Amino acid sequence: MNHTTSAENIIELKNISRTFDDGFRVVEDFNLTVKRGEFVTFLGPSGCGKTTTLRMIAGFDKPTEGELLLNGVDIRDLPPNKRPINTVFQRYALFPHLNVFDNIAFGLKLKKRPKVEIIRKVKRALEMVDLEGFEDRTIGTLSGGQQQRIAIARALVNEPEILLLDEPLGALDLKMRKEMQLELKNMHQRLGITFIYVTHDQEEALTMSDKIVVMSEGKIQQIGTPEDIYNEPKNAFVADFIGESNIFSGIMTGKYKVRFCGAEFDCVDDVEHGTMIDAVVRPEDVIITTPEKGTIQGKVTSVIFKGVHYEITVLSGKNEIVVQSTKKAVTGSDVGILIEPEGIHIMIAEDVVNRIETGVDKNYQLLFLDGALACDLTELFPGASFQSDGLLMDAHGDVIEPETIRILVSIKPDSIEMSDDKEAGLLRGHIINLIYKGDHYSYVVRTDEDEDFIVDDEDLWNMDDYVSLIIPEESFEYAVKK
C-alpha cells in the first residue's frame, strides 16, 4: 500500500441532508471535505446524526439532498458493495457461521482472488492486528477485544481507500480502549488510508484525530484540529461537549477587557466593545488564591478528589465555578479566583435573549411573576389536554405531573420597556451595566429577585437607576425544557 501525501480531496460532502420518512431531519446541510490519508472524527452526543452521515458514506443510507463525491465523482447511487470503502461496525458484525480465516477472506473470495494470494493476505492482516495463528478459531471463542481486531483485519484486508469506523471501541473496557486507540492511530500512520471515525467520546476524538467534526442535532457545530476545538470552541455547545468547562455570559467592556461574574478580566480576544459574549474557562485554567488577591471572591462548596487533581466548586455570587487543582481546598473557606488572560476564551453570543427557567405549581400556573402569566400548556405539549379533574394529559393518555414540567420563558431585550414609575411593571431592579450599541443602549438590570435582564432602550438611563420593567405579555415565548 503506497502512501500518497498529496493534499488531494478523497471525499466531499456537499449540502448533504437526510430526512427520515417521518419527516425527522437527522442530518442538515452537512459540508465536509476529507483529504487523502486524513484521520477525521465525527464527534457528538447520541442522536446527533454522526452515524447516519457515516452510513451515507458507506452506502447503507442515501442522502435526501446534496452531493457525495468520491475522488470527484458523485457516488450517491452506488451500492455499498461497489464502493472502495470498508466499515468496522459498532458491534463488529462478524459472521458467526464462519471461522476467523473465512471472515477475513470474505471480501477477497468475492473478488475471486487466487487462493495463494488470499492465504497470504489473511495471514498478513492477522499479523497486523497481532492475532497470528487465529485462522481456525470460531468467532464465539474470541474475546471482545479479539473480535474487534478481527473486524478491523476483515475491513483492512480489502485495501479500501477509506476505512469507516462506527464507535468501534464502545464495547471495550477502559484499558483495552486506550490500547486500541494507540494501535488504530499507529495503523493509520503506517497504512496511509483515510480513516473516518465516529465516537461520542471527546477524549478519544482528541487523542486520535487530525480533524474533528463536532455535531449536534444534525448540524456541524465546528470543524477543526483537536487543539482548535479544545482551545477555541466556536459556541457554548462545543465548549460544553469538549471537556469540562465553565461558561459565563458576559459583555465586552473594552479592548482585551471582558466583564463576567461581576468583575472585569483581561483577555486575549479582541472583540468589539459592548458585544454580548459567552466566556469559556477550562477548570484547569482557574487559579485559587487568597480572597484579597483574587479578581473575584467566593466560597468553596465542594472538594472531590479525582486522582490526578481535586475538583473544587466555588460559589461566587450566583455563579458556580468549577476548578481543577492539584492543591486541596477546604470546604466552606473563602477564596479568591484568578484567571489568566490566556485561559479566557471568548465566544460571541448569538441572538441575545433573556431566558428564565421555571416550573409550574399544582394548578399548572407558571411559577414566574406570581402566576400572572397566562401560559396555555396545551399548546406546548402537542396533543395534550386538561382533564375534568384538572390534570394535564398528554397525547398518549399519560398524566403529565406538574412537578416534572420545566418551562423556558424567552423575552427579547427590545420588547422590554423601562419606567420610573415603580408600579408600572411587575419587575423592579437596578441598572448594573450599560453599553451604547450605536443606535441604542443595552442595559443589564438586576432585579430584586437577583435575576439579570438585558434590556435594549433608545433612551439614556444612568447606572444604578432603580427602574421597573414593563414586559408586554404577548412578547413572552414559552418552550418546554426536555
Add this chain to the structure above:
Amino acid sequence: MQSKSNWLKLSKAQLALPYGLFLVCFVLAPLIVIIYYAFTNGEGVFTIENLTGFFLSTKTIGTLAYSFGIAIVTTSVCLLLAYPIAYILARGNFKHKSVILMIFIMPMWINFTLRITALKEILTIIEGNLSFHPFLNTVIGMTYDFLPFMILPIYTTLLKLDKNLLEAASDLGADTVQTFMKVTLPLSVPGIISGIFMVFLPSMTNYVVLDMLYNSTYIMGSLIGAYFSAYDWHGGSMISLILLIIILVFTLCTNRYADEDAGSSRGGVISR
C-alpha cells in the same frame, strides 16, 4: 439472603415434581411397556421374532419406504413454499406484518378434520375421483396441514438475524444474491432444521390425512393402528419401537449438524 437462596433451591425441585410425575406415568412407563411387548410373544416369553418379522415382511418394509417417500416429498414441498414466504415476511417492510403472518397461521385455528374435509371436497371437484392420485393427494393434504410449522421457525430465525451482518456482507463486496447465499441462508439453517423436524416426523405417521383422502395405502402410523386393532400388541409395539429409534437417529444427526453449523446463535421455535 441465605434463607432466600435456600428457599429458591427447594422450590426448583418442588416445581419440577408435577412434570416429573407426568414423565414417569405417561412417558417412561409406556416406553417400558412397549419395550416389554416388543420383545415378548403371546405367552410372555422373550423373543426377537417381532423384530425379524418386521424386516422379513415385504409389506412392512414397503410401508416404511412409502412413509419415507411421503415424508420426504411433503417436507421438501413445505420447505420450498415456506422459505420464500418466511423471507418476505421477515425482510419485507409491511405495515401490518402480524396480520399477514396471521393469514398463514390461521388455518391452525380451524379443526383439523374440518380442514381436511374441506380439502377433500375441493380435490374431488378438481380430480373427480380421489383414488386416481393417492400419493399426490396425501402430499397436498399434509403440506396444507403442516405448512405453518415450517413457516414459523424459519420466520423466527430470519427475524432474529442481525441486520448488521447483511450490511457487513454488502460492505465487503457481496451483491444481494451473494449476501443471501453466503450469510442469510447459512444462518437460517437452525430454523430450517426445526421446520423439517416439525413436518417430517408427523408426516411419516399421521394416517388420518390418508384415511380421510381415501388413500388405501399404509404409512407407518396406519400400520401400527392396524396391528393394534387386530390385538397384536407385540407386533405393533415392535413397529412403534423401530419408528422411535429411526426418529432418535434422525434427531441426533440433525442436532449435530445444527450445532456445527450455527454455533451459538441458534434460532427456531424449538430449542433443544
